Amino acid sequence: MNIAARVDVEHLDGVRLHPKEPGRLSLCALPTPVERMTRLLEVRGLDPESHTLLVKRDDKTGLAVSGNKVRKLEYLAADALAQGCDTLVTQGAVQSNHCRATAAVAARLGLKSRLFLRGEKPTNVNGNLLLDELFGAECSFHDAQEYNGDRDALVQRVMDGVRDGGGKPYFIPTGGSVETGSWGYVRAMFELAEQLEAPFRGREVDVFCTVGSCGTHAGCVLGRALAGLDKWRVVGVPVAATSAKMAAWSRELVDDTVKQFGLGLSEADTPVEVLDGFIGPAYGVPTPEGTAAIRDAARHEALVLDPSYTGKTMAGVLHAMQSGFVRDGAVVVFIHTGGSFGLMGAAGNDTGWSA
Numbered sequence: 001m002n003i004a005a006r007v008d009v010e011h012l013d014g015v016r017l018h019p020k021e022p023g024r025l026s027l028c029a030l031p032t033p034v035e036r037m038t039r040l041l042e043v044r045g046l047d048p049e050s051h052t053l054l055v056k057r058d059d060k061t062g063l064a065v066s067g068n069k070v071r072k073l074e075y076l077a078a079d080a081l082a083q084g085c086d087t088l089v090t091q092g093a094v095q096s097n098h099c100r101a102t103a104a105v106a107a108r109l110g111l112k113s114r115l116f117l118r119g120e121k122p123t124n125v126n127g128n129l130l131l132d133e134l135f136g137a138e139c140s141f142h143d144a145q146e147y148n149g150d151r152d153a154l155v156q157r158v159m160d161g162v163r164d165g166g167g168k169p170y171f172i173p174t175g176g177s178v179e180t181g182s183w184g185y186v187r188a189m190f191e192l193a194e195q196l197e198a199p200f201r202g203r204e205v206d207v208f209c210t211v212g213s214c215g216t217h218a219g220c221v222l223g224r225a226l227a228g229l230d231k232w233r234v235v236g237v238p239v240a241a242t243s244a245k246m247a248a249w250s251r252e253l254v255d256d257t258v259k260q261f262g263l264g265l266s267e268a269d270t271p272v273e274v275l276d277g278f279i280g281p282a283y284g285v286p287t288p289e290g291t292a293a294i295r296d297a298a299r300h301e302a303l304v305l306d307p308s309y310t311g312k313t314m315a316g317v318l319h320a321m322q323s324g325f326v327r328d329g330a331v332v333v334f335i336h337t338g339g340s341f342g343l344m345g346a347a348g349n350d351t352g353w354s355a
């Protein structure tokens, strides 16, 4: 039996997947499973004999069902400990999956967490916010004007508050989508390549992921290049801003990570591709296509998606398979990045699931 008794000493320096990989803590249950979906294809008129849809179950990374964020936090928390910090500070919406994952990681490591959240404190505390509180996070709430205004000043204020209380803060920007955090999905791509090696050797693979704060997408792009997966393609489905903006942000994060870690990869080695048209009116606003994808995945595969991220992305994946955007004969992989607590929270309440 593998018992991780003291995660705080488990720096895995001996098993780096790349010489430039930074220190990491083992916080996730890896590898996450890869599951084949056939009934979902059938219900969408796609023949499972000629189409392959796999789901990489990163909603099962463990640690309070933390989805994609905990992969990034394996690296960021290691960096925080290496710097002797005792408080993880981060930001996001009231129902942020990333904030909840950060609070969970802090609890697991015996650190404190300090979250500053966009939005009012609801009278009914549920979903991710309920978990934030359970994990012992200290939360503050800020209206959109204050949160989106002078963010640097707000960050400084929160960091100073931690220092004034005798703590040593470690700041994690939105979604953990910074150079160190990108390694989470570099590692996920190596893991996926190993899992697909025997059943799908030599096949073309089209990987789809949600693009929110870009760390997952950037990591997958880098992982594809570093693992030498020339026949693979990585497609991000933007859900937080226009596709043009999100592609530019992913490009920037890929390039910054290449630079910071001296990875020696060019733009041509790391193509950033996005699939446009699935965000709908705005971030966090459910779309009919996303809602239909959530319903079909739940009813036909018992796969739980959410309205802000994975539902919209699955809508994009199914459309890509139906419209010929996916390469002929390619194995399609949807990375399930989690988010079910968002479904249970305020974000999921007005979608009419039982209709």
Ligand SMILES: Cc1ncc(COP(=O)(O)O)c(C=O)c1O
Residues within 6 Å of the ligand: 067, 068, 097, 098, 175, 177, 210, 211, 212, 213, 214, 215, 216, 217, 309, 310, 337, 338, 339, 340
């Ligand atoms: C459930 C879920 N999926 C996907 C994403 C997007 O990941 P990233 O922020 O790395 O782009 C997020 C967060 O933004 C998320 O909470």
